[in-house]
Amino acid sequence: LPFLCRWASLVLSLFPPYKHSHSLVTVLSPRMSWPALYAQLVGANRHSTSLGKTWLSVLFIFRVMVLVVAAESVWGDEQSDFTCNTLQPGCENVCYDQFFPVSHIRLWCLQLVFVSAPTLLVAMYVAYRNHRDKRKLLQVCGTKGLDEELETLKKRRLPITGALWWTYACSLVFRLLFEAGFMYALYVVYDGFQMPRLVQCDQWPCPNLVDCFISRPTEKTIFTVFMATASSICMVLNVAELVYLVAKAVNRGLCDQRERKSCSKERMRNRTNQRSLVST
Amino acid sequence: MPLTPPAEPDPEPKMNWASFYAVISGVNRHSTGIGRIWLSVLFIFRILVLVVAAESVWGDEKSGFTCNTQQPGCNSVCYDQFFPISHIRLWALQLILVSTPALLVAMHVAHRRHVDKRLYKLSGRSNPKDLEQIKTQKMKITGALWWTYIISLLFRIIFEVTFMYVFYMIYPGYKMIRLVKCDSYPCPNTVDCFVSRPTEKTVFTVFMLAVSGVCILLNIAEVVFLVGKACSKHLHNAGDSTMGAWIQQKLCSF
Numbered sequence: 315l316p317f318l319c320r321w322a323s324l325v326l327s328l329f330p331p332y333k334h335s336h337s338l339v340t341v342l343s344p345r346m347s348w349p350a351l352y353a354q355l356v357g358a359n360r361h362s363t364s365l366g367k368t369w370l371s372v373l374f375i376f377r378v379m380v381l382v383v384a385a386e387s388v389w390g391d392e393q394s395d396f397t398c399n400t401l402q403p404g405c406e407n408v409c410y411d412q413f414f415p416v417s418h419i420r421l422w423c424l425q426l427v428f429v430s431a432p433t434l435l436v437a438m439y440v441a442y443r444n445h446r447d448k449r450k451l452l453q454v455c456g457t458k459g460l461d462e463e464l465e466t467l468k469k470r471r472l473p474i475t476g477a478l479w480w481t482y483a484c485s486l487v488f489r490l491l492f493e494a495g496f497m498y499a500l501y502v503v504y505d506g507f508q509m510p511r512l513v514q515c516d517q518w519p520c521p522n523l524v525d526c527f528i529s530r531p532t533e534k535t536i537f538t539v540f541m542a543t544a545s546s547i548c549m550v551l552n553v554a555e556l557v558y559l560v561a562k563a564v565n566r567g568l569c570d571q572r573e574r575k576s577c578s579k580e581r582m583r584n585r586t587n588q589r590s591l592v593s594t
Numbered sequence: 595m596p597l598t599p600p601a602e603p604d605p606e607p608k609m610n611w612a613s614f615y616a617v618i619s620g621v622n623r624h625s626t627g628i629g630r631i632w633l634s635v636l637f638i639f640r641i642l643v644l645v646v647a648a649e650s651v652w653g654d655e656k657s658g659f660t661c662n663t664q665q666p667g668c669n670s671v672c673y674d675q676f677f678p679i680s681h682i683r684l685w686a687l688q689l690i691l692v693s694t695p696a697l698l699v700a701m702h703v704a705h706r707r708h709v710d711k712r713l714y715k716l717s718g719r720s721n722p723k724d725l726e727q728i729k730t731q732k733m734k735i736t737g738a739l740w741w742t743y744i745i746s747l748l749f750r751i752i753f754e755v756t757f758m759y760v761f762y763m764i765y766p767g768y769k770m771i772r773l774v775k776c777d778s779y780p781c782p783n784t785v786d787c788f789v790s791r792p793t794e795k796t797v798f799t800v801f802m803l804a805v806s807g808v809c810i811l812l813n814i815a816e817v818v819f820l821v822g823k824a825c826s827k828h829l830h831n832a833g834d835s836t837m838g839a840w841i842q843q844k845l846c847s848f
Contacts, residue, residue, distance in 0.1 A: 349613055364705070371697060375614075379690060382610045384683045391656060399666045399780065511671060512779075525780060527667030529656065532678040540687075 348378050355430055358437035361472055361482075365555040369548060373426070376544045381422055385537045388530055389419045395529030402519055409515035409526045415503060418534070422541060425496035429548070432485035432492075439481045440472060479563060486556045493549050497542065507542055509534040611641055614693070621696040624703050624733050628816040632809060636693065639805045644685055648798050651791055652682045658790025665780055672776035672787045678764060681795070685802060688757040692809075695746035695753075702742040703733050735820065744820060751813050754806055761803075768803060770795040 352374060359370055396410045447467055455463075474482055501507065509531040516523045528534075615637060622630055659673045707729065735743055762768070770792040777784040789795075 348610060352613065364701075368701070375617075375690060375694060375697075379610055379614060380687070383690075384686045388680075388683065395656060395670060397666045397670060511674060512667070525667060527670040527780075529670050530674060530677075532674050533680060533683065536679055537683075 348382060351427075351430060352378075354437075355433055358433045358440075361436060361440055361474070361478070362433075363474070363555055363558065365551055365558060369551040369555070372544065372548055372551065373430070377422075377541065377548075378426060380537075380540065380544075381419070381426070385422070385541070386419060388533050388537055389417060391529055392417060396526060398515065398520070398524050398526040400520060400524045402521055405515075405517075405520040405524060406526070408517045409513070409520065409524070412515060412517055413513050413526075418500070418504075418538060421496060421500055421503075425492070425545070428492040428496070429489055432488040435481055435485045435488075436478075439478060443472065443478070444468065474559065474562075475566070479559065483556065483559055486552050486559070490549060490552050490556075493545055493552070497545055500538075500542075504538075507535065507538045509538065611645055614690075615641075618693050618696055621700045624699060624735070624739075625696075626735065626816060626819065628812055628819060632812040632816070633696075635805065635809055635812065636689070640685075640802065640809075641689055643798075643801070643805075644682070644689070648685070648802070649682060651794050651798055652680060654790055655680060659787065660790075661776065661781070661785050661787040663781060663785045665782055668776075668781040668785060669787075671778045672774070672781065672785070675776060675778055676774050676787075681761075681765075681799060684757065684761060684764075688753070688806075691753045691757075692750055695749040698746045698749075699739070699743055702739055706733060706739065740820065740824060744817060747813050747817050747820075751810060751817075754810050754813070758803070758806060765799075768796070768799050770799065 355370060359367055362370070392414070393410055396406060398406045398409055444467060448464060451463060451467065472478055509528060511528060511531045513526050513528065514523050515526050619633065619637075622633055625633070655677070656673055659669060661669050661672055733739060770789060772789060772792045774787050774789065775784050776787050
């Protein structure tokens, strides 16, 4: 529940109209966004593979940091500096709305939030496992001052096998789907990754076809390409992690099979030895 | 213009450079002395100056860019033509990219600690005290860690030099001009466009360039120091080996 509350407040705080008007958001978390997300994910990071940890670093340094430190100031004046060659009131608003249904910045923020969410699945499963094991421990031993054992339970690192493997693999698949989905959405909404300098618009109330000029199109193109590249690197890391997990599981399965075969061979040999002993 | 409440000063960007500092300075423990000096120079003379001073100089770069025409759109187009990417963004990207190789070293150290922990457990020493000791132990820069460190330094130098070159290509001469002449569509003919605060921008550009040069020198000095240390260690230990004796003989003959 605390995870979900913080998650909801995080998502709400990303949308500027809600920042000022919605009092619930200010009560929950006025400025809790990217650092809070980082804290949540780093906690869940303990049970990741090393590729997962690399993915998290790439996500925070090359995507979240660049978004907050650089990209937000490039898109800061996107509506105020969107000028159309007309004095007709309302024409600029309408044309801006037609060509920019959702701003790049909001799309990226949503993408980062959605892509980080599957890690919560893993964190929730680990919390459930710890809770279950704690209960078992208390049932078996009662409350005989087992603080040390409970501490080791909290601090231990679970091996990625069984149900945790499936949860982890599912979270990776969801991450990939969200990344690909958002990149496709950006490509479709903005017709590619390049920002044009000039768009021509003839929506009502514009009197006829007017030229509208976008501010800083080259800088926006550079950052769009940068974020797309970082996104693809993250997807490649996720695919590599998935392949690694599957390979490890297959390897484990083969080892287990070999062990079972050798065990059954041993048993057969023991039985034949016993029979030969009995018969003599 | 719709009525919007005045924007509160957003602490987010500063908070993020601060959390970036927390992440990077963790690597500090495994650096050499020169590495720590480099990190301090990076944070004090580059990131702090960027956030505290340079961002306000470039704050009104677009709104203060005025062209001698009332043609709508001419301002935007001329600004875009002469400033494809702002200095501030280039510096932010440079600082982020230049600091990332340090994470390679951090990852290597974490991997080594993991391996040491496993060895300890296998040899039977799974005392929590011993395991804690592994965490707080300072790794010596030898073996594979030495190579990781050198590679990270080389990447740092390459990124710094690349960004300085990119700067020079986009803004030749590092000087900010007062006046640019522009004739892209829809400007009616060649119009004069005036850049805001050109002298202040030149001063900060030269300052950041100088500090960047100092950082490159520190990195080169660190590489030389590490290579020198490794060589001297080899010569010291190679008293028995023929190669060491040969090198010593050659050195003595000079």
